[in-house]
Amino acid sequence: MSALLTIKGLSVRFGGVQALSAMDMEAPAGAITALIGPNGAGKTTAINCVSGVVAPDAGRVSFDGQEVLGLAGHKLACLGLTRTFQNLQVFGLMNALENVMVGMHAASRGGFAAAMLRLPLLRREEKAIRERAEEMLSFFGLEKLAHQPAEELAYGDQKRLELARALAGRPRLMLLDEPVAGLNAAETHEIGGLIVKIKEQGIGVVLVEHDMGLVMHVSDQVAVLSGGVLIAQGTPEEIQQDPEVLRTYLGGGEEFGLVA
Amino acid sequence: MSAQGKKFFGYLAALAAVLALLPLVVTNPYYLNVLNVVALNVLVVTGLNLLIGYAGQISLGHAAFFGLGAYISGILSGSYGWEPWTALLAAAVVVAVVALIIGLPTLRLEGNYLVMATLGFNLIVSVLMVQLDDITGGPSGYTGIPSLSFFGAPIASDISFYWLAWGAVLVGLILARNLVHSRVGRGLKALHEAPLAAAASGVPIEAYKVKVFIISAVYASVAGSLYAHYYGIITPATFDIFKSVELVTMCIVGGMGSLWGGLFGAALLTPMPQLLAVVEEYKDIFFGGILLVLLIFLPQGLVGWLEGKRVRPGGRAF
Numbered sequence: 313m314s315a316l317l318t319i320k321g322l323s324v325r326f327g328g329v330q331a332l333s334a335m336d337m338e339a340p341a342g343a344i345t346a347l348i349g350p351n352g353a354g355k356t357t358a359i360n361c362v363s364g365v366v367a368p369d370a371g372r373v374s375f376d377g378q379e380v381l382g383l384a385g386h387k388l389a390c391l392g393l394t395r396t397f398q399n400l401q402v403f404g405l406m407n408a409l410e411n412v413m414v415g416m417h418a419a420s421r422g423g424f425a426a427a428m429l430r431l432p433l434l435r436r437e438e439k440a441i442r443e444r445a446e447e448m449l450s451f452f453g454l455e456k457l458a459h460q461p462a463e464e465l466a467y468g469d470q471k472r473l474e475l476a477r478a479l480a481g482r483p484r485l486m487l488l489d490e491p492v493a494g495l496n497a498a499e500t501h502e503i504g505g506l507i508v509k510i511k512e513q514g515i516g517v518v519l520v521e522h523d524m525g526l527v528m529h530v531s532d533q534v535a536v537l538s539g540g541v542l543i544a545q546g547t548p549e550e551i552q553q554d555p556e557v558l559r560t561y562l563g564g565g566e567e568f569g570l571v572a
Numbered sequence: 573m574s575a576q577g578k579k580f581f582g583y584l585a586a587l588a589a590v591l592a593l594l595p596l597v598v599t600n601p602y603y604l605n606v607l608n609v610v611a612l613n614v615l616v617v618t619g620l621n622l623l624i625g626y627a628g629q630i631s632l633g634h635a636a637f638f639g640l641g642a643y644i645s646g647i648l649s650g651s652y653g654w655e656p657w658t659a660l661l662a663a664a665v666v667v668a669v670v671a672l673i674i675g676l677p678t679l680r681l682e683g684n685y686l687v688m689a690t691l692g693f694n695l696i697v698s699v700l701m702v703q704l705d706d707i708t709g710g711p712s713g714y715t716g717i718p719s720l721s722f723f724g725a726p727i728a729s730d731i732s733f734y735w736l737a738w739g740a741v742l743v744g745l746i747l748a749r750n751l752v753h754s755r756v757g758r759g760l761k762a763l764h765e766a767p768l769a770a771a772a773s774g775v776p777i778e779a780y781k782v783k784v785f786i787i788s789a790v791y792a793s794v795a796g797s798l799y800a801h802y803y804g805i806i807t808p809a810t811f812d813i814f815k816s817v818e819l820v821t822m823c824i825v826g827g828m829g830s831l832w833g834g835l836f837g838a839a840l841l842t843p844m845p846q847l848l849a850v851v852e853e854y855k856d857i858f859f860g861g862i863l864l865v866l867l868i869f870l871p872q873g874l875v876g877w878l879e880g881k882r883v884r885p886g887g888r889a890f
Contacts, residue, residue, distance in 0.1 A: 363772060384778075385771030394772060401769035403762045413755075414762045418774025420755050424783050427754035428747040434754065441755065477773060 316341040316485050316516050317362065317393075322371030324357050324540075331357040332368070332540045339533070341484060344507065344517045346527040346548075349537035350560065355520045356398055358537070359487050362518075363395045364388060376484070389418035392484035396474040396491060398520075404463030408454055411462050411473055412445035415480030419444075448476040452506065468499045475506065485516040492523050504530050528552065536560065580749050583832065584742065591738045595731055604730040606843050608802065611737035612795045613838040617822045618744050618831060619791025624820070625828030626752060627784045628764030629679065632816045633690025636697035637789040639811025640667050641796025643701060643708060646717040646806055651707070656720045660797040664790050671789035672782065679781040686785070694813045701808035713807035720801045733802045740798065741835075744791060748831055751787075760784055761829075814856045821863045827873025836875055 315338035322335040332354045339345040347355050360366035362373050364385040373381045375393055388394075394415070403411050420441055422434040449455045452472040457465055462473060471491060478486050491507070492500040504526045511517055511530075521527050527534060528548045535545040538560045544551055551557055598604055616638055623629050644663035648654040654662070678689040702711050709715065719728040720736065727736050751757050762770035763777045771777055800806050818841070826837025841859070845852040870877055 365768060384776065385768070386774045386776045389772060389774030397769060397772075401766040401772075403765040403769070405765060406758070406761055410758055410761075414758050414770065414773045414775065417755060417759055417762075422755050424751065424756055424787065427756045428751045428787075430750045430754075438754065474769075477769075481774065 314341070315339060316376055317518065318372075318374045319358065319362065320372045320374075322358065322361055322368050322373065324354070324361060324366060324368045330540050332361070332371075332537075335371070335537065335540070335542045337535050337542055337545065339485065339516055339518050341516045342511065342514045343532040344511050344519055344530050345533040345535060346519045346521060346531040347535050347537060348521065348524070348527055352539075353537040354540040355537055356489055357540075359395065359489050359518070359520055363393070363487060386418070389481060389483070392482075393487070394418075394478040394481060394483040394485075395487035396471075396478050396489055398489040398493065400467075400470050400474065402462040402465075402470050402473055402477075405461055407459050407461055408449060408465065408469075408473055409442075409445050409458040412448045412476045412480050413441050415448070415477035416441045416444055417481070419481040444480055445476075448480045451479075451509075452476045468495050471495065472503070472506075475503070475510075479510060479515070483515060485518065486510065487518045487520070489520045490522065491519070492521065492526055500526055574753075576753060584745065587835075588742060591742075595734060601730045604734055606846055608730060608733050608737050609846075610839050610842045611734070611741050612799050613819070613822060613842045614741050614835050615737075615744050615795040615798075616792045616819055617826070617834040617838045618741070618748050619788035620819055620823050621826075621828065621831060621834040622748055622751065622760075622784050622791075623788040624823050625830065625833075626757065626760040626764065627781055629781055629785065630684055630687045630820065631690040631785070631788065632687055632813065632820065633674075633694040633697075634788070634792045634819050635811045635813065635815035636690075636694040637667050637671065637792035638796040638799070638815070638819075639697055639701065639806075639808070640670065641793030642800035642806045642811065643714065643796075644793075645797035646714055646800035647707060649801070650714065650717045656718055656801050660720070660794065660801070663797050664793045667789050667793035668786050671786040675782040675785040679785060680778050690816075691813065694811075694816050698808055698812050701811065708808070711808060713805050715805045717800050717804045717806070719804070720798070727801075733798075737798060737802075740794065745831055745835070752831065756780070814859070817856070817863070818859045821859045821866075824863060824866055824873055827876035830873065830875045833873050833875035837873070840874075 317339040319335060319337040322332050324332040335358060347358065349355050357366060361368045364383055372379060375391055380388060403414060420437050422437050426434045449458055452475060454469060454472055454476060457469060462470060465473060475491060492503050495503065500523060507517060507519065508530050519531065531548055533545065534548050534551040536543050536551060536557050543560060544554045544557050598607065616634060620631065620634050623631055641663045644666055645659040648659035648662060649656045674689055674693055678685040701708050719726040721727060727733055759770065759775040759780055763775050763780060767777055822837035822841050823834055825841060826835065827833030845855045851858050
């Protein structure tokens with residue numbers, strides 16, 4: 313598998329803290345690559361660099377062979393790279409359907425003039441956007457909540473709404489920042505199944521997650537960050553036997569042992 | 573047509589019916605004049621609402637755009653003999669460019685730098701209107717602006733201008749409504765609520781803020797040009813910073829993010845100084861006070877309050 317996303321020598325310093333040190337990582341198309349590590353290891357920082365939220369001090373990030381560092385955030389979505397957020401970022405006062413419709417932004421083109429004049433092209437596009445958003449809501453089991461303001465949805469539903477929004481525009485790679493944080497076992501299992509289904513559509517996933525059960529269960533590749541350094545990348549089986557990974561996760565042997 | 577669309581065009585048809593019947597009742601030219609001023613304010617506030625209520629950016633310089641629309645259109649037609657409609661269009665183009673120049677650097681910054689920039693801009697425009705007296709007529713104003721015409725018939729009387737101004741309002745409302753209920757409109761709301769997530773979804777945040785600022789400035793410019801050709805005389809005091817505060821107050825009274833709210837706010841507040849002598853005397857205090865009380869007790873505005881719309885506690889009011 314050739315890499316869709318390639319991170320090379322990524323370094324970020326926040327004041328006196330070296331959040332990332334020359335991190336290398338690859339994520340292939342159509343596969344789930346987990347990025348794990350203890351709190352403060354730099355996982356979210358890495359995601360934020362890739363998605364243009366944080367500017368790194370050094371390093372390169374290429375997506376499908378194109379250098380993407382320094383691109384404005386919205387351009388990434390147009391290239392087919394979307395993300396979700398660890399701290400929920402739904403559009404609270406907009407309803408669930410509209411939230412997902414925003415996710416179609418990169419996949420549609422009608423501008424200000426076309427919108428104000430309601431040109432036929434725009435009407436057709438609007439219909440397609442709505443249908444796709446409804447399809448996404450069904451996929452994530454949110455269709456009954458379509459007209460609820462997003463801020464009124466339960467926490468777990470807001471998590472799924474973010475996934476629906478990120479998937480709506482048919483991206484090629486999704487960066488998921490802790491999609492099951494704060495969810496119970498049943499919800500985690502369900503989201504895990506949905507992430508696998510996303511992969512089966514040929515979409516690559518980078519999964520930042522603390523839930524080792526989920527990570528080892530769904531991932532094709534696992535990358536381990538510790539103290540801003542990538543210490544291992546391999547299949548879940550390889551990672552579970554990697555001595556350095558086991559040392560990093562002090563007592564982590566049991567944690568991995570949860571995987572049946 | 574969607575349910576939202578049916579509701580909007582239902583209201584719009586009701587408004588058009590009321591507007592069509594109103595001149596049968598209101599024949600006194602004084603009240604007709606008040607209605608005309610209401611129409612122009614509604615037009616400005618509709619544009620301003622796109623900026624404040626949807627994109628969450630505040631401008632305290634819309635009186636300046638209103639004024640530039642008035643002065644450019646007035647001077648081009650009055651001093652240089654331009655056809656008034658052409659002058660109106662030229663003014664709109666100039667104002668769009670000015671808004672672009674102000675918006676580009678300030679809207680890139682996070683936070684409400686636009687407020688400061690537009691405040692300063694309004695002050696500068698006010699000074700220029702007074703100081704460039706060879707061109708603008710100075711503090712006493714610019715006179716001799718020709719009326720607009722409709723297929724050769726001048727739109728000079730209060731009643732003929734009534735049809736023009738309210739026609740412009742209906743068109744302005746439809747255009748704004750179309751924008752709001754579109755991909756772009758959703759993008760504007762999204763960038764206001766959660767800018768990171770909006771960008772991650774492909775919304776070009778800076779470009780959208782600048783574009784909606786330009787559109788709102790052009791609404792003000794067109795209203796200003798209509799004003800100039802209606803009155804035939806314009807004075808700098810009409811377009812000062814207090815007028816900007818007044819416009820923002822109308823927008824907030826009715827309800828940010830509700831196009832009907834803008835209509836409501838302008839219709840409610842415009843006649844106050846003209847109908848209540850005591851309000852006219854202390855106009856600026858009156859509008860400032862309303863703004864303050866409203867933001868504290870009813871931040872969602874009157875229409876928002878009637879619709880049961882909430883504002884997130886501790887959330888951004890803008």
